[in-house]
Amino acid sequence: MKHKDLIEEYFMPGDWLEIANKILKDRGAVLVLGATDTGKSICTLLFANFWAKHGRKVGIIDVDMGQSDLGPPTTMGMVLINKPTKSLKEFSTDNLYFVGSTSPLNYFLPTICGTKKLIDEGKKKGAEIIIVDTTGLIKGNPGRTLKENMIDIISPSHIIALQRRDELEHILKNINLTDRIVI
Template sequence: MERPELWEWLSKEVMGEKGVVMLIGAPDTGKTTLCHFLISQALRQGIRTAYVDGDIGQSVIGPPTTLGMALLEEPPEDFSHLPWDLLYFIGSSSPARHLLPVAVGLKRLVDKAKEKGAELIVVDTTGLVAGEVGFELKFYKMELLRPQALIALQRQDELEHILKGCRGREGVSLYVLPPSEGVVPRSPERRREYRQRRFEEYFKGGRKVEVDVERTVVIDPAFPLLKLGEDGGRLVGRLLGLNDGQFFTLGLGIWEGIDEGKAYIYTPLEETEAVRFLQLGHITLRRG
């Protein structure tokens, strides 16, 4: 994809402000590519930069269904498989029914990036911008993150219902840009294939592990009042996050069963000693 002169100008503006930079736009507008460009430019200038990936369906940091944060030291040669510093499990590939977890997770990752000394934090987001749901997700995400710069990639006026609450706001610079002409649209099928491939890559080489449910807390957001052991068969195949004591995600797993106080989980995570929460997701995966 070409790097228009407008991007060069934008990168200088962003690097001058530093702080949190949030990108929004409909699908196939080039948000992620612009994120990568801004990050690379900042790193070449010696700016300590964090990348927060909020696209739970087409993630590049961590597997799908997770939010990810990577603190970078130099421009990556390949952004497609970045090692992560932190993950936050959402458990779905769409934010539509999980607005609060997505907003909270992004806030926690941005706060951690600040704690770790990031001068510039670039936040990528999903393409969900339409209607009331898109407004609530993006507008209140901005309220939580309080970005110094908001970059909106807009074809016509599809973001105006969101942007009208940002124009003239104190403390935030708003940049409205057209999408790059080099964007290649991805069909829903291609997006599904991407998620499937990422899951396969992540779980390759996994193994079945035992987790003592006496020392962990099992959280099922879909059935929060149902006790563990009641209708246990419904959990088989459910994707889950293996979370630490701060509720950040150490790895993903697939629930395979429970017996005599032991949960059996298929996961590539090598060490489960630090796992304190088993957070069940909203999708089922077939292993193999």
């Protein structure tokens, strides 16, 4: 199998394909939540590739200022794609937002405002679906506060929550999930 085939929908678990198809019919922002090293970046790329392959203009926002694929450390970046890609590093970033730290800790306001500004910019540029790869800060009160406020301000149409066990439950239990899909 060729390397380029590795990042394709064939490797998406069945429930992910089902969710990707549901989101495909909608527009809006999709937040990907999870601890560090739970696969948020690969999940983001798989979903974005699926939607791009099905004709959607997709905005990808990398909020992880310390391990960014879309800009230098201390920044968040956005790129628009309309065809599948193997790596976000193949693109030059469409927009950057300077946060000033490689961690969102003590930088909640710039992290949330920057995410919102990048989403708004993606919508202005015609993105039909915008997927946001968030930071791995989820533990304790700081993680809960950051994610709950981000969800409140961003008001995503969907949330993808990647858990090893139940480490996101303290965040998800306080969110009105009426119209949002959570994996």
